Amino acid sequence: MDRDQPAAPVNPALRFLPYAVMTVVAGADVAAGPEVGLLPLVSLGPAFAGLVGGWRRTAAVGALALTLCGLLGVYDALLGERRGYTAMAAVAGVTAAGVAAAVMRQHREAELASVRSIAEVAQRVLLRPVPRRAGHLRAAVSYTSAVAEARIGGDLYEVVAAANGVRAIIGDVQGKGLAAVEMAATVLGAFREAAHTEGDLLRLGTRLECAVGRAVAGSEGDEKFVTALLAEITEDGRVVFLNYGHAPAMVIRPGGHVSFVEPSEYALPLGLVAEGDRPRPYQTRFGPGDQLLFYTDGVTEARGRDGSFYPLVERAGLLAGTDPQQALDALCADVLAHAEGPPHDDAAMLLLRCR
Incomplete structure (x- = not known):
């Protein structure tokens, strides 16, 4: 099994969901301005990536989210303020949690695949x-x-x-x-x-x-x-x-x-x-x-x-x-x-x- 891919086929829409979410958040932040405080929602990208992708893909989405958060912080003039640093920390924390969750999920999927393989052999022998x-x-x-x-x-x-x-x-x-x-x-x-x-x-x-x-x-x-x-x-x-x-x-x-x-x-x-x-x-x-x-x-x-x-x-x-x-x-x-x-x-x- 590829450790960076899910064990079962994934709906293509779920693969593009992290990018779609970050695009929507970026557009809403640009339209609403810095007063609304949408910048931390960029962390939803790596959060969704950790649900369906491997840890490398989750880390890549997290890096993209940090870059996007930095650019939006510059656009909103928040990068040197506490709100800007809080948003960057939120994205980094969610990315780290998503990577850890992806690693644990893939480990469980590998164990489950091994157990299923053994069970299928036993089933063929029995019946x-x-x-x-x-x-x-x-x-x-x-x-x-x-x-x-x-x-x-x-x-x-x-x-x-x-x-x-x-x-x-x-x-x-x-x-x-x-x-x-x-x-x-x-x-x-x-x-x-x-x-x-x-x-x-x-x-x-x-x-x-x-x-x-x-x-x-x-x-x-x-x-x-x-x-x-x-x-x-x-x-x-x-x-x-x-x-x-x-x-x-x-x-x-x-x-x-x-x-x-x-x-x-x-x-x-x-x-x-x-x-x-x-x-x-x-x-x-x-x-x-x-x-x-x-x-x-x-x-x-x-x-x-x-x-x-x-x-x-x-x-x-x-x-x-x-x-x-x-x-x-x-x-x-x-x-x-x-x-x-x-x-x-x-x-x-x-x-x-x-x-």
Whole structure:
């Protein structure tokens, strides 16, 4: 980063504001005469320069302001009087304060840029892009974080092409903030490893239960849990689900028929599962042209201005596009339009299409 430039683009009008202010003050002083006492207002130039510019630019504007103040002092015959010296001292003092403020601001901006860079790397590692093609499926993802300027939060997703078929997960960690991101990383790490080694979806779920259980036992504060939906899509035309208290997947058939594949009984989320309360697998057919939409409650609970929830079933037609990612992006844009801005909760969607 250039230490003399702001970290973010600045409105050009703000760059010219110090010069405009000094020009107006000079004109008003010449027109009004020395009796009005406008000379100290020249210090507004370096004051505004310190808000948007680097320290060198602020110092340059301050030097220009001192020169202008001296010239006006000569014109008003105040340079040898106390009022003239007071005005010069005011300009010099404001310039020094503006330079110090610019240095401190640039230092904070550099630190913030470094933290953002590290955070972006961590975000890419945690929620890396899913493969556009996984086995006999095409995949697309969408993620909108409820935290300003963040790309991830407590929602998670992953798609893995394993020996038994394509395995996918979507989940939602209770709570927000860094603790939720840490728990999401725990679940994703366990899933990415176990999806390749466990031959049975139930055993894969058990591995996730153990990983979350260890994380919950080693954490302090409020009890954490994770709702999750696991799926295994095989090439023989079926998909098997394992649901830990998560919203059911939505199936869109080629003819436009939409339905939700729900378990006969919902199990508790990961982190709360007892030995006898584990979920039972359930399945549905999944053939060419079929689509599966996994989502978190940030999608279905997005509220419009009238308080209505997002009508996911009614908008399923947006997923009819030939490109899965473009279709999912259109659905995501529609969710944001319904909510009239970013959602109040993280919103993740995973779309799988059978080729």
